[in-house]
Amino acid sequence: AQRVTQPEKLLSVFKGAPVELKCNYSYSGSPELFWYVQYSRQRLQLLLRHISRESIKGFTADLNKGETSFHLKKPFAQEEDSAMYYCALSGPAGTASKLTFGTGTRLQVTL
Amino acid sequence: GAVVSQHPSWVICKSGTSVKIECRSLDFQATTMFWYRQFPKQSLMLMATSNEGSKATYEQGVEKDKFLINHASLTLSTLTVTSAHPEDSSFYICSARDRLAGGAGELFFGEGSRLTVL
Numbered sequence: 001a002q003r004v005t006q007p008e009k010l011l012s013v014f015k016g017a018p019v020e021l022k023c024n025y026s027y028s029g030s031p032e033l034f035w036y037v038q039y040s041r042q043r044l045q046l047l048l049r050h051i052s053r054e055s056i057k058g059f060t061a062d063l064n065k066g067e068t069s070f071h072l073k074k075p076f077a078q079e080e081d082s083a084m085y086y087c088a089l090s091g092p093a094g095t096a097s098k099l100t101f102g103t104g105t106r107l108q109v110t111l
Numbered sequence: 112g113a114v115v116s117q118h119p120s121w122v123i124c125k126s127g128t129s130v131k132i133e134c135r136s137l138d139f140q141a142t143t144m145f146w147y148r149q150f151p152k153q154s155l156m157l158m159a160t161s162n163e164g165s166k167a168t169y170e171q172g173v174e175k176d177k178f179l180i181n182h183a184s185l186t187l188s189t190l191t192v193t194s195a196h197p198e199d200s201s202f203y204i205c206s207a208r209d210r211l212a213g214g215a216g217e218l219f220f221g222e223g224s225r226l227t228v229l
Contacts, residue, residue, distance in 0.1 A: 044155075
């Protein structure tokens, strides 16, 4: 069974501080990992996916197969980063398989 | 990016009635759409995969006779909550992928529909 674990419900950091949102997964095979973000009163939207290996809004995430982790990081938090972040997993890229979401972590960036 | 629209965004109904929620892909076609349910302060739980022109695939524990899904066209999927009860009150979210992007395409999410059953 595929599973995504986000251990923190809430992460509060000061503006300018580094951010790390944790995500661990279990999957028998080669999954595709994603981070989705939901800003206040807005719909869920894709932030980044591991196969793209790109930085979006200063966020990066590296897939660590040994530790089965896909932590989201940003070196300097901004107020506008305050949102709900969901880690998600699906089957291998191109298989159009379903997404399984973690429970989400609310990031709160304060001055 | 592509847009997925849900209607209604908010609905209140009496217990025992049925409610239909629409999910439309506005500027792309989707052979597959996904329906999720989200309880307050909880994650999205996949309910079913809606397949254009064929039966939906339901996740374990989801009653298919309770949550009727119809995907009659490449741009529209509907979720009907039949004989709704207060425990069905929730936030229902759909998502869709552009069929031209194939299985690697990004999933786009609707804005969600909040159902309150009195």
